[in-house]
Amino acid sequence: MTSQSSSAQNSTAFDAVLFLSFGGPNGPDEVMPFLENVTRGRGIPRERLEAVAEHYYHFGGVSPINRLNLDMIESLRAELARRGRDLPVYFGNRNWEPMVEDTVEQMYADGHRRVLVFPTSAWGGYSGCRQYHEDIARALDALAARVPDSADDPLLLRKLPQYWAEPSFVDAGADAVRRAVASLPASDTPTHLVFTAHSVPMSADAASGPVDDTAERTGDTTNGEGITAGGGRLYSRQVRAASNAVAEALEGAAHSDVDQVWQSRSGPPQIPWLEPDICDHLESLSAAGVSRVVVSPVGFISDHLEVVWDLDNEAADVAEKLGMEYARADSVGTDPRFITMIADLIERYADGEGDLRALGCADNGATCRPNCCVPVRRPQRA
Ligand SMILES: CC1=C(CCC(=O)O)c2cc3nc(cc4[nH]c(cc5[nH]c(cc1n2)c(C)c5CCC(=O)O)c(CCC(=O)O)c4C)C(CCC(=O)O)=C3C
Numbered sequence: 361m362t363s364q365s366s367s368a369q370n371s372t373a374f375d376a377v378l379f380l381s382f383g384g385p386n387g388p389d390e391v392m393p394f395l396e397n398v399t400r401g402r403g404i405p406r407e408r409l410e411a412v413a414e415h416y417y418h419f420g421g422v423s424p425i426n427r428l429n430l431d432m433i434e435s436l437r438a439e440l441a442r443r444g445r446d447l448p449v450y451f452g453n454r455n456w457e458p459m460v461e462d463t464v465e466q467m468y469a470d471g472h473r474r475v476l477v478f479p480t481s482a483w484g485g486y487s488g489c490r491q492y493h494e495d496i497a498r499a500l501d502a503l504a505a506r507v508p509d510s511a512d513d514p515l516l517l518r519k520l521p522q523y524w525a526e527p528s529f530v531d532a533g534a535d536a537v538r539r540a541v542a543s544l545p546a547s548d549t550p551t552h553l554v555f556t557a558h559s560v561p562m563s564a565d566a567a568s569g570p571v572d573d574t575a576e577r578t579g580d581t582t583n584g585e586g587i588t589a590g591g592g593r594l595y596s597r598q599v600r601a602a603s604n605a606v607a608e609a610l611e612g613a614a615h616s617d618v619d620q621v622w623q624s625r626s627g628p629p630q631i632p633w634l635e636p637d638i639c640d641h642l643e644s645l646s647a648a649g650v651s652r653v654v655v656s657p658v659g660f661i662s663d664h665l666e667v668v669w670d671l672d673n674e675a676a677d678v679a680e681k682l683g684m685e686y687a688r689a690d691s692v693g694t695d696p697r698f699i700t701m702i703a704d705l706i707e708r709y710a711d712g713e714g715d716l717r718a719l720g721c722a723d724n725g726a727t728c729r730p731n732c733c734v735p736v737r738r739p740q741r742a
C-alpha cells in the first residue's frame with residue numbers, strides 16, 4: 361500500500377472524532393424523560409418503563425454510563441495526544457445530553473468537516489449498528505436545518521467498523537474473566553462460564569446480516585471475520601463468536617464449559633426475544649448441578665445500568681438463592697487495552713486511506729450494505 365499522505369494537509373484526512381453513545385440520566389428528574397426518548401415509537405409497555413425507572417431510582421436516578429464514557433474519552437484524548445494525533449474528541453448521545461444533534465452542530469461551528477465516529481457498541485445489527493447510523497443521519501438533518509449554509513461546505517461523518525473481533529477487545533474480555541475467576545474462593549469445583557449480551561427481538565436479529573450466498577464475501581473484513589453461516593442473525597452470531605474467542609483466549613483457565621445467554625429483554629411478552637435469559641439459565645445450571653459461575657458481560661462496553669442492575673442485583677440474587685458461587689467479570693471499558701484499541705481504530709482510518717465503506721457501512725448514516733445491518737436481501741444475479 362502506498363502511503364504518501366500521513367500529514368494533516370491531506371484533504372482526505374479526518375480532523376475530529378465523535379464518541380457516540382446511548383446516553384443516560386444524571387438524576388431522578390431525568391429518568392422518565394430519558395426513558396421516553398429511548399422508547400419513542402417502539403411499543404415498549406408502560407409497565408416495563410416504570411419497572412426500568414425503578415432500576416434507575418435505585419441508583420439515585422444516575423446511570424453510570426455518562427461517567428464511564430467521560431472517563432473513556434479522557435483516556436482516549438490522552439492516548440491520541442501521546443501518539444501526536446491532533447484529533448479532538450467530542451461526545452454525543454442518542455438519548456440524553458449531550459445530544460448528538462447539538463454535538464454535531466458544535467463540531468461544525470468549530471470548523472470540523474471530516475469526522476470519524478466511534479460508537480460504544482461493538483456489534484452489527486439494528487441496535488448495535490444501524491441505530492447509530494440513524495443517529496448520524498438525524499444529526500446531519502438537524503445541522504442542515506440549523507445551519508442552512510452547511511450544504512455548501514458539507515460535513516462528513518464516517519462511522520468506524522464493528523470491533524468485536526479486535527484482538528485487544530478479546531484479550532481485555534479474557535483478562536476480566538480471569539480476574540473474576542480469581543476473585544472466587546479457591547475450590548476444586550470447576551467454574552462454569554456464562555457470556556451475556558443484551559437481548560433483542562428475534563425478528564430484529566433475523567433481519568440483519570448476510571444470506572448464505574453472500575457468506576463468502578464476509579470472511580475477509582474486520583466486521584465479518586468468522587461470520588460464514590448465512591441467514592441474518594448478524595448480531596447474535598457476532599456475540600457468540602466474540603464469546604468463543606474470549607473462551608479460547610482463556611485456555612488453561614479453570615472453566616468447564618461456555619454458554620451464551622441474554623439479558624434485559626423488554627417488549628410485550630408474546631414477542632420472542634433472544635433466549636435463554638441469564639436468570640433462567642442460572643436456574644437450569646443449578647438444576648444440572650453447577651454451583652460455581654462466572655458471568656462475562658461480553659455484550660457491553662462498560663458497566664452501565666443494565667450491567668449493574670440486571671447482573672449485580674438480579675442475577676446475583678438468583679445465584680445466591682440457588683446457593684451458587686457467582687462473580688461478574690468487568691466490562692472492557694476500563695481496560696487500557698480497550699482505549700488503545702479505539703486509538704488504533706482511529707489511526708487505521710484517520711488519514712483517509714483505509715476504505716471503511718468496503719467493510720459494510722456507508723457514510724453519513726446511509727444504509728449499510730446487505731451483509732451488515734440492513735434487512736437480508738438476496739443479491740440480483742445477472
Ligand atoms: C443490543 C442493545 C444494546 C447493546 C448495544 C449498544 O450499547 O448500543 C443496548 C444498550 C443499552 N441499552 C440501554 C438502556 C435501555 N435499552 C432499552 C431498550 C432496548 N435495548 C435494546 C437493545 C440494546 N440495548 C432493545 C432491542 C431495546 C428495546 C427497545 C428499543 O428497540 O429501543 C431501554 C428501554 C427500557 C427497556 O425496554 O428496557 C433502556 C433504558 C443502555 C443505557 C443503560 C444506562 O443507562 O446505563 C445501553 C448502553
Ligand SMILES: [Fe+2]
Nearest residue numbers: 489728732733
Ligand atoms: Fe451496519
